[in-house]
Amino acid sequence: SSGINAEWPLRPGKNYYNDITLNNLALINSLKEQVEEMKKKEERNEKHMSEIQAENKRLKEPLEKAKAEVTDLKKQLANYQKDKQSLQSAKARLKVQEQDLKALQWEHEVLEQRFKQVQQERDDLYNKFVSAIHEVQQKAGFKNLLLEKKLLALADVLKKKKVPTATLR
DSSP: OHHHHHHGGGHHHHHHHHHHHHHHHHHHHHHHHHHHHHHHHHHHHHHHHHHHHHHHHHHHHHHHHHHHHHHHHHHHHHHHHHHHHHHHHHHHHHHHHHHHHHHHHHHHHHHHHHHHHHHHHHHHHHHHHHHHHHHHHHHHHHHHHHHHHHHHHHHHHHHHHTOOGGGTO
């Protein structure tokens, strides 16, 4: 019993230290669990990070290709806009030239008709001229015939009167 009595004054201190030790052990275990959980979380995060890096690496090449394609398409669009402007300009020039052509065709048609009219007038004048010449030739031939007959008749009269024809000339 003296042993019990001898321990008695140490009991409250011992219990206190036992409580502290138990609390510390519980804290240490809790911290160990937290450290373990954090290590697991870190491993998961590192794994997740490496997956993201791998995904980034995998997506980098298609992204670069897409960027290059966008650049190319922008150039094509710029060229398309230039070509479109050139086409509009060419269409406008074509329209003006078509209008000029129509005007020239109309003028050509008018000149063609005038030319045919002038040709017809020329042909009519030529035919009148030829007719007039024939008429004059016929009249002249007829007058010559009459004059010849008169001359023959006069020569007859003179023969009967015995006048030499040499004096008539």
